[in-house]
Amino acid sequence: MENQSKIGVLLVNLGTPDEATTKGVKRFLSQFLHDKRVVDMNRWLWCPLLHGVILPVRAPKVAKLYQGVWMKEGSPLLVHAKRQVAKLKQALSIPVELGMTYGNPSLLVGMQSLLQQGVQKVIVLPLYPQYSATTTAAVVDGLSVAFKQMTVVPSFEVVGDYHDHPLYIKALADSVRRSWQQRGRGEYLLCSYHGIPKRFADNGDIYPQHCAKTTDLLAKELGLKSHQIGMTYQSRFGREQWLQPYTDKTLQQLPKQGIKQLDILTPAFSADCLETLEEISVECSEVFILAGGEKFNYISCLNDSDAHIKLMASLVNDRIPYSD
Template sequence: MSISKQPTPIGVLLTNTGTPFAPTKQAVRHYLREFLSDNHVIQLPRLLWLPILYGFILPTRPHRSAQLYQQIWTVDGSPMRVTMQHLEIQLQAALNQVNPHPVEVAIGMNYGQPSIQEAIKQLIKKNVKKIIALPLFPQFSNTTTASSIDRIKKALSAGTTELELSYIETYATHEYYLQALATSTRQLWNKTEEAHHLLISFHGIPERFILRGDPYQTQCQQTAQLLAAKLQLPSKAWTICYQSRFGYSRWLKPNTQKLLAELPSRGIKHIDVICPGFALDCLETLEEIAIRGKKIFLKAGGQSLRYIPALNATKTHIDLLIRLIENN
């Protein structure tokens, strides 16, 4: 009688930016301190930046940001964290069904909890020898994807267990990704039997990052153009834009909020907004676009703004992630 040895499971690590633990001034301050101390995000000399961070930003910004988080917080907690947990559970179940090799899924955030380091410890306890890292940032940027990958490598190098690591840097032009975005958009249009001017809004970054070689803007443009083509939209029926500007440096244009204030005067009174760079709904989509952005648009004379939700934990998102993992 022989006992067959169980194959070693493969770890799948989903990462994202993160979220405060609570919609309070203290929790937001802790989160912002970690986020704005990342050299990938703030590419300035420490001697210049840290006095600004600790002297001006952290004493004032957490209070206002906490009020914004309170508008979207749920009884279960942060929308991003809750959705990320649902995604983890559903992806695990789906992989168990389609993959003959055992797979263990874990989630980790660049900032906040659960951390990437904690997620890797969790996978090691489950005896994984290989990790496939999938940062949930469709368009690569040094500010997001590279930050995740560097944190993963740092956590692995600090441990005593040798693990094989592979990672997915971008899926900005992946067919399943574009199809999932198109499906979300068509679901709204089919339900209401009308299509409005489509704003395709991505998170902005400073222009100087692009000049230093960050491919983010090019990949955003590719996603927007391919999505518009899949939806068969003429050039006048959609606009690419960039949101969430921070600070006073020059950021990618056109700015989403500025555009929302201008479109009604151009005769565009009805718009739909999709944010393809956000895999999960979060403060930047639920508050900045669906609440504050809508107010800006209506105040400027617009008549309706409809936000198209992120892919979140939908089946189309699960199918996309499975395909990305299998291809890796």
């Protein structure tokens, strides 16, 4: 391998509060919701609304939800991310560090740590299988801000997406098969993706096409017909229209269509977090059961599974130059 010791990996995810308190959540949400990639409203309108209404009302509620899923080692997203870094480092035998777009450890801290290890080229791997300007592009924005604070800027390459990568589809399929084997097979498999405002897609964001492609490939891998699998979007925020169909609305309708036993997974999330452990596993389960459903089976994210690490290693190795 050429210049093996000078290549490193920055594993990137969205981020998480440092602590499950109102103060910690407010600090995190403030940074997250200030990003124009996430909320593109006029700043003169948005900032007073954010700090005067949204954060004071939402932060205590979200903090309470975080307390319900917080792990002994910390936030689930951070715990899983650290495990992913450790396993990927072992698999690749090159430096691997973690950087979050929002919160800690920051992209700057991750980059600086790699440079301190002698890394000259960084392969940036945002753990967003499906590209969106709200996630992947936000990572690139964050890197440009970090580079402004660095004396030495390394060369870098960003993995834009891997929504149709064979190892990604296989890892998802294997997680579904494992769930079927352990807990029985439901009548329907629902793929719930994080939503974005419909306006973003109308303006050219390719995220919905990537989600549809992932779902289609997963269906083929599992041998499922169109009436056995579907896709929806979760986690909408605010009053404008987001990508549809909505996960919660769909869960209310499925029992009426005769689907009483459901398997659900979240292919856009690379690690379990508040949106999967609380919103899907708890809130959406209640919605489904109240609507007449009988069995709701949440299939965990890929997290630090061997299949997920194998995928990450492949994505990195594909971008490392080899000499004869």
